[in-house]
Amino acid sequence: MDYYLLAGDAILVEEFAYGEDHVTVGLAGAMWSAGDTGWRGTGAFGQFLRTDDDLLSVLTPIRRDRAARVLRDLDGGVLPSELELRARFGDWVRFSNAAPLRLGSGETPQGYAEKRVYRVLFAKEPRAAQLAELSAAWRGSTPGGLPSGKGRAGNHLFTWNLRRVGRGIAWGLDVTMLLGLESPDLAGAVLRKLTADVRERGLVPVTTERFA
Incomplete structure (x- = not known):
């Protein structure tokens, strides 16, 4: 899972889903903000924020241990396990899939x-x-x-x-x-x-x- 600090007072947790050939097929997440009573699914928000410069400017990738400290400091309690967080994701955003683009010869070297x-x-x-x-x-x-x-x-x-x-x-x-x-x-x-x-x-x- 990926963890982010948003605007200094919100924790965003996301996870990508991948297909058999390791391309992205989905995205889901959950977010907690200061003053919230619980986590809420982010749905399409995660996809939207990647196109919004204002949101990106206040979005910082962090590790789980820092997310846990920030959540505790903001009186959000203990960071749920990743299994518990997945249960709060809500709907997944599905990515459209297409056959791999063929750029160049694509020849495989011997061996x-x-x-x-x-x-x-x-x-x-x-x-x-x-x-x-x-x-x-x-x-x-x-x-x-x-x-x-x-x-x-x-x-x-x-x-x-x-x-x-x-x-x-x-x-x-x-x-x-x-x-x-x-x-x-x-x-x-x-x-x-x-x-x-x-x-x-x-x-x-x-x-x-x-x-x-």
């Missing part, structure tokens, strides 16, 4: 079973210090100075980079995967880890798409 290309879209504008911190964590940057990285898990090979997309109005994490033969599919775990890396530096995940 690998499959090549995949994913993009995780993010809202909000990161600070320069946050981008520098991400470059340090990933131990790489593009020629333009934006964070990038590469890694291997078993016989899977992964490369990724953060970039501006949509004519500069959003950010995208592009991940290329060369999946090894007869190995467990680690694509989902890698995408979640990289998404968390970016989210912890202040950006807000919007959706995960597959391009190839």
Whole structure:
């Protein structure tokens, strides 16, 4: 689950649902605000706030332990377990699915079973210090100075980079995967880890798409 502090006096908890190919298929959440007697489902609010600059400006990604401290300090009591929070989600927002876009040749190099290309879209504008911190964590940057990285898990090979997309109005994490033969599919775990890396530096995940 993802936790956020909204306007300093509200806690927003969200969770994405993913399909078999690890693309986003749904979003749900719950929110508590100072003075509330309980948690309420956010429904489409989570999707809306990602398009509203005013809301994004007062939305801060945080970890569960900080959410628990803030909730206690605001006299909201003990933070419910994640199982209890899911029971307060209400309706899920469903994302439309389409077949993966085919960009480029998509040829799989010899020795690998499959090549995949994913993009995780993010809202909000990161600070320069946050981008520098991400470059340090990933131990790489593009020629333009934006964070990038590469890694291997078993016989899977992964490369990724953060970039501006949509004519500069959003950010995208592009991940290329060369999946090894007869190995467990680690694509989902890698995408979640990289998404968390970016989210912890202040950006807000919007959706995960597959391009190839």
